Structures are given as C-alpha cells and as structure tokens.
Amino acid sequence: MFKDFFSSRFKETMQWKYINTFFKMMPQKVLTAIILMVVISFTEGIGLVLLIPLLQLVGIDVQQGSIGQISAYVNSIFAAFNIQPTLVIVLGIYVLVISVTAILYRWETIISLEVQTDFISKLRKKLYSSITNSNWLFFSSNRSSDFSHLLTDEIDRVGVGISQLLLMVADIMVTVVYVIFALELSGIITGLVFLVGAFLIILLNKKTESAHLIGQEISDATKKLYASTLQHLDGMKTIKSYGMQKRNYHDFSKIADEVADKQVKSITVFADTKLIFDIASAIVLCVIIVILVQILAIPAAVLLILLYLFARLTPKFSNIQHNYQYFINTMPSFANYLQILKKSEAAAESKQDQMENQSNEIEFTRSIKFENVSFSYDSNKPVFKDLNLQIPSGKTVALVGPSGAGKSTIADLLIGLVVPTEGNIYIDSTVLDASNILQWRDQISYVAQDTFLFNDSIKENLLLSNPTASEEEIWGALKAAAADKFVARLEDDIDTVVGDRGVRLSGGERQRLSLARALLRNPSVLILDEATSNVDVENEKKILEAIEKLHGDVTILLIAHRLSTIKNADVIYSIEKGKLLDLDV
Structure with missing residues (x-):
C-alpha cells in the first residue's frame, strides 16, 4: 500500500516525467551510456583491488584483518594464471586498467554528449512541429518571443539537466563500488560514513528546494529578456525616430540585470551547498581517522586503503548532491516545455489536415x-x-x-x-x-x-x-x-x-x-x-x-x-x- 502510494506520487513528479521522456526518446543510446558506466565502475573496482598487492610489494603487511581475505583472493587470481606478482607486473596491470578506464571514460563522455545533444534536438523539433501545426487562434494568442525563448534557452537548460543526470548516475555507480569495497574492510566505519552522508543530504534538502525555485525565477527572467530583446529590436526605427535610445537602454538594462542577479543567486545556492558539504566531510574524515587509529587500532594497510576510499568517496557524495541540485534547477524549464507542448498539441489542427497526402481532391471551377x-x-x-x-x-x-x-x-x-x-x-x-x-x-x-x-x-x-x-x-x-x-x-x-x-x-x-x-x-x-x-x-x-x-x-x-x-x-x-x-x- 505504502509502496504503491509513493510510486504513484513519484510518477507525478516533474523529475519522473523528465526521466521517462528521456528514456522513451532514445532508449538504445541511454542503455549504451549506462552499460559503459557499469563497466567503468567495474574497472574502478579492479584498480582498487590492485592497491593491495602494491602495498604488499612495498613492505606493508596486508595479511591481517579483513584485508587479508581480499589479499588471499587476489593472490589466488595471480596463481590461477601462473603469474608471480612483482612490482613491475602489478604496476603494469595497474597502468593497463587505468588506461582502459580512461578510454572507457572518453567513450562514455562522447556517448553522453551525443545523448544530450540528440535529446535537445528531438525536444526542439517536437515542440517546433507542435507549434507550427497548432491552429491559428492558439498561435496568434501567444507571443512569438515566448516560443523563441522556449525553443532556444529553455530547451538548452533542459539539456543541461540531462548532462547533470548522467554525471550523477555515473558518480552513483562508482560510489556503489567504493562503498562495497569499504564495507568489506570495515562495515561499522563505512556504515557511519554512509549515515553521515545521508544526514548531510537531508540537511541540505532546503537548498535543493531553493534550487528549484531559483530555476523558475531564471526561466521567468530570461523569458522577459527574450520578449524585451525582440520587441526593442523590431521597434528600433520608432525608438530612433523619437530619440528613445537612452530610455530603451535603461529598460533593457533593468531586465538584463535581473537575469544576472537570478543567475548569481543560483550559483550562490550551489556554492553554499558545496561549502557546507566540504567542511562537514573534512570534520567527518578527521573523526574517522581518530576512531580508526586510537580506538579500533586497525592495521596500517586497512587504514591506508580506507583513507584512500573515503578521500575518493567524499567528492563523489559532494558531486552527487551538486549534480542533483543542478538537475532540479532545470525542472522549471522542462515544466514550461511540457506546458506549451500540451497546449499546442491540444490546439493542433485536425490530424487529417496534417497528412502529406490527403485523398480528398478539391476542384474550383465555379x-x-x-x-x-x-x-x-x-x-x-x-x-x-x-x-x-x-x-x-x-x-x-x-x-x-x-x-x-x-x-x-x-x-x-x-x-x-x-x-x-x-x-x-x-x-x-x-x-x-x-x-x-x-x-x-x-x-x-x-x-x-x-x-x-x-x-x-x-x-x-x-x-x-x-x-x-x-x-x-x-x-x-x-x-x-x-x-x-x-x-x-x-x-x-x-x-x-x-x-x-x-x-x-x-x-x-x-x-x-x-x-x-x-x-x-x-x-x-x-x-x-x-x-x-x-x-x-x-x-x-x-x-x-x-x-x-x-x-x-x-x-x-x-x-x-x-x-x-x-x-x-x-x-x-x-x-x-x-x-x-x-x-x-
């Protein structure tokens, strides 16, 4: 019952409509991008595992505690291929894994960019087709500047949302790999870090809500800017003939400054979130070090790897929060897109008169x-x-x-x-x-x-x-x-x-x-x-x-x-x- 309730509530959100539209428009490319993210996460995990034999080869004991089990598993893999792990061999494998990961990252970046640009193009063409096929009463009752704003700036912002969504998914997948590895080393400490991270995200929820509200303000302000720009440029002859350039400049500047203020306000919210997250993460990391060294007295190898993991996890958590805020910030633009799309489709000339080859001929002779x-x-x-x-x-x-x-x-x-x-x-x-x-x-x-x-x-x-x-x-x-x-x-x-x-x-x-x-x-x-x-x-x-x-x-x-x-x-x-x-x- 509760599951159905929350499921239905989520499906009503703009985030779900956005993601659903995204997947429906280009399922194959999205699937390719996700598969690449999974493979990259896997190679990141291999790179982490290779740290254990490296620590052993530089003289650090890796046979104690939970890390000893992982070390034994890694050694069994080398033995299965009849390879004696030396520093050169392990470093060579590590470089190979990092190189493969870098190549995959490059491929995934290009695919993600293609997904983003294709999505923008499809949205733009769909809306343009819908507007041009709408009836004249609907078209003439709306400002052309509003259509222009939506077809350009607003859809570009929707595209930024896709970029942030894909980055967030990629970071989540890599974070899952780090968390699984960290749980193997120290379940208690990893659980503590995870709880603190979740607490920070909940704590910063108001900032996320602010990002959405500011996103709406940016959409409204840029809409006014588009209308003002087209209106003033179209009327330039009249403006010059009445000597109104100074007044015209003043009016335009006022709107331009409003847009700039909204954008600065948006960046301030993102910067505040990062500031809180970074300071809190640094404090949590220091507390964890004290617990690991003075209370749990864990082996040096486990300490080094956990510190490495937590040092990588912290920016991942920060990036996930940051990307999600940016994603939420673009939702008002997508909401505006859906609103005009729905209205223009509802005002469409009947489907018959949009067919390229209508069967009913019409003759005019009388x-x-x-x-x-x-x-x-x-x-x-x-x-x-x-x-x-x-x-x-x-x-x-x-x-x-x-x-x-x-x-x-x-x-x-x-x-x-x-x-x-x-x-x-x-x-x-x-x-x-x-x-x-x-x-x-x-x-x-x-x-x-x-x-x-x-x-x-x-x-x-x-x-x-x-x-x-x-x-x-x-x-x-x-x-x-x-x-x-x-x-x-x-x-x-x-x-x-x-x-x-x-x-x-x-x-x-x-x-x-x-x-x-x-x-x-x-x-x-x-x-x-x-x-x-x-x-x-x-x-x-x-x-x-x-x-x-x-x-x-x-x-x-x-x-x-x-x-x-x-x-x-x-x-x-x-x-x-x-x-x-x-x-x-």
Whole structure:
C-alpha cells in the first residue's frame, strides 16, 4: 500500500516525467551510456583491488584483518594464471586498467554528449512541429518571443539537466563500488560514513528546494529578456525616430540585470551547498581517522586503503548532491516545455489536415460560397453571424469596410486558418473541411499588409512558395508583379540579399516581391489583404496594374480601404460590424 502510494506520487513528479521522456526518446543510446558506466565502475573496482598487492610489494603487511581475505583472493587470481606478482607486473596491470578506464571514460563522455545533444534536438523539433501545426487562434494568442525563448534557452537548460543526470548516475555507480569495497574492510566505519552522508543530504534538502525555485525565477527572467530583446529590436526605427535610445537602454538594462542577479543567486545556492558539504566531510574524515587509529587500532594497510576510499568517496557524495541540485534547477524549464507542448498539441489542427497526402481532391471551377457562416473569437462577441457571400471563379471580388469589420477574418476563413462556428464554406459544391484543407491551401496565395521577407536573396525568398520553380519562372513572376525592372537594376539582381525583413528595399519594392512570390505558385485564388495600404501612390499604381493583368486568369479577393484599390473589381462587398451591408456589381 505504502509502496504503491509513493510510486504513484513519484510518477507525478516533474523529475519522473523528465526521466521517462528521456528514456522513451532514445532508449538504445541511454542503455549504451549506462552499460559503459557499469563497466567503468567495474574497472574502478579492479584498480582498487590492485592497491593491495602494491602495498604488499612495498613492505606493508596486508595479511591481517579483513584485508587479508581480499589479499588471499587476489593472490589466488595471480596463481590461477601462473603469474608471480612483482612490482613491475602489478604496476603494469595497474597502468593497463587505468588506461582502459580512461578510454572507457572518453567513450562514455562522447556517448553522453551525443545523448544530450540528440535529446535537445528531438525536444526542439517536437515542440517546433507542435507549434507550427497548432491552429491559428492558439498561435496568434501567444507571443512569438515566448516560443523563441522556449525553443532556444529553455530547451538548452533542459539539456543541461540531462548532462547533470548522467554525471550523477555515473558518480552513483562508482560510489556503489567504493562503498562495497569499504564495507568489506570495515562495515561499522563505512556504515557511519554512509549515515553521515545521508544526514548531510537531508540537511541540505532546503537548498535543493531553493534550487528549484531559483530555476523558475531564471526561466521567468530570461523569458522577459527574450520578449524585451525582440520587441526593442523590431521597434528600433520608432525608438530612433523619437530619440528613445537612452530610455530603451535603461529598460533593457533593468531586465538584463535581473537575469544576472537570478543567475548569481543560483550559483550562490550551489556554492553554499558545496561549502557546507566540504567542511562537514573534512570534520567527518578527521573523526574517522581518530576512531580508526586510537580506538579500533586497525592495521596500517586497512587504514591506508580506507583513507584512500573515503578521500575518493567524499567528492563523489559532494558531486552527487551538486549534480542533483543542478538537475532540479532545470525542472522549471522542462515544466514550461511540457506546458506549451500540451497546449499546442491540444490546439493542433485536425490530424487529417496534417497528412502529406490527403485523398480528398478539391476542384474550383465555379464559385466559393459562404453559407450562413458565423464566427467568433470570443463566444460572447461574434465577429459576424449568418454571413452569406459568393466569390465567382475568375472574378475580382473586393471587401471594403472599416477596421475591425471582419474583412481579414473572412480571408482567414477562406484560407482555413480558422473555421466557422456555424455554417459552411463551399468550394463549388464541396464543403471546405479538414479532409481537403491542405489541397485547398495549395491553390491559394496570400499577400499580407505587412510583407515578410527573410534575410536571404530575392531568389530564395520567392522559391519559398514554389521550391522547384526555374529561374525563367522566377523572372516571369517578377514581371507579372511589375518587379522585374527594379530587380534587374540591382547589382546582383535576383541574388541580392534583401536584409532582415527586407530592410534594404523600399516598402513598395517589398510588396511587389511579395506579390511575385504569390504569383510564382500559380494560384487559383489570390488574396490581397490590404496589400497596397502601406505603399505610395506610384507603387500602388504599379501593383494594381499587375493585378489587373491577372483578371480572368486568377480569382482575386481584394481587401482594402482605398477606393482606388477596388475601382476595377467585378464584385464589391461592403461589410460593417460583421454584417454585409450592400452588394455592388
């Protein structure tokens, strides 16, 4: 009953979840590392045993007391191989054993590092996949800096936990060998040392709890630092334009200092623990020497070996405590990982729409229909209710209305980023749902108001929409988007690197590249969401001329404020407060 109770309680702890996840992700490599640790412990034991014939060969009596039995056993092994133990032979075997141990330690270190890095990589890829496959509502309701923090710094800290866990297991195995050997020499003294060590660990339990709390504080502080860094760098143009550099630096410095303080606080807890453990261990060792020499009067050989063992055991106990504290310190990071992983998996788009090869084909030849569609981000505040509209194939359809009317939400519904709370969207006569959403998205290109370009060449930015496109097709898309002339004037034309978010280009140039990227995909439907709102009149004219040339070949959904943007649309829907007010044809 008590066993079941404690077993169930332990399985609920973050430590158990961590270890269980670790073993499940890479059982073979973990098993290899553990086997190497066992073998290393065995070679450490052989090295200890070889100390006995060495002591005998330098003239110390090893035939008295419990050590005499071990000495007789070692001599019988030499006799079985018909070897006369001389100083050279014993030292040669000792060097061989130490060399094998060193080689095994090297191998185990490399395997452990591979285990750690592979574990980090698997966690990172699993979380990234989960986040990218989550629905748009979940993704957009979280800060990107929180995801970045978790995918980088937090998972790195989880990896440190693996390193400390493996070191702790290795030290425990070697400690077990030392303890067994010490028990053979003096059960009473070894038992006393063990009890004192256990008492110290219990005594330092509060320090371990502090390590966990400080670990949570470090996670919270670094999370704020990530958010502040991305926010301030993204807003640098505004900061400079308002002359806010000094204030910006002050705010950033405050958060950076907070992170530094938490890390110093963490190291202080570890240093305090080591200080207490080292002083207590030194006192215990001195007491043991007095007991061994003045009270028990044990033989010199036993005394020397016990002192050697205890001198090796003391730092092992200290390391085990130290590694465990570090391990506990990383648990908040793993808890944060599990929390976001669980939430993102719960918010996953249905499994069907994540399949690479969906069986349900979807054809678009006639029209897209919104039939009694309702949608709400908040159940108490619907964006629109019972919306009905139609987008004929090959036509240019415009959505106009004030900000917050629901225009972009209609685009999100059409792409499948969000789903109706009521009603259906029909592509011809097929209901748009999880069984066909991927095929439908393959037929859509989307150009947003805020153009996003990667810090890469123009060519690579365009190939994102169609990785197999030829250079001729790239130039064709640039021409269709009225972007070919300005790209040709660049020193490296399509190989020109555009800078972070396209900072080396003007707003109009970025927008035309975004349109070219959309057209390179040869879409059936092109969605332009306020695509010209941030460009000047001249660039707007070029973009609209490019769109006009697509008329009849591509179904275009224009979302706009400016009347100049929609003047050539075939159908115009006016939306206000989630309602379709009128229809102009």
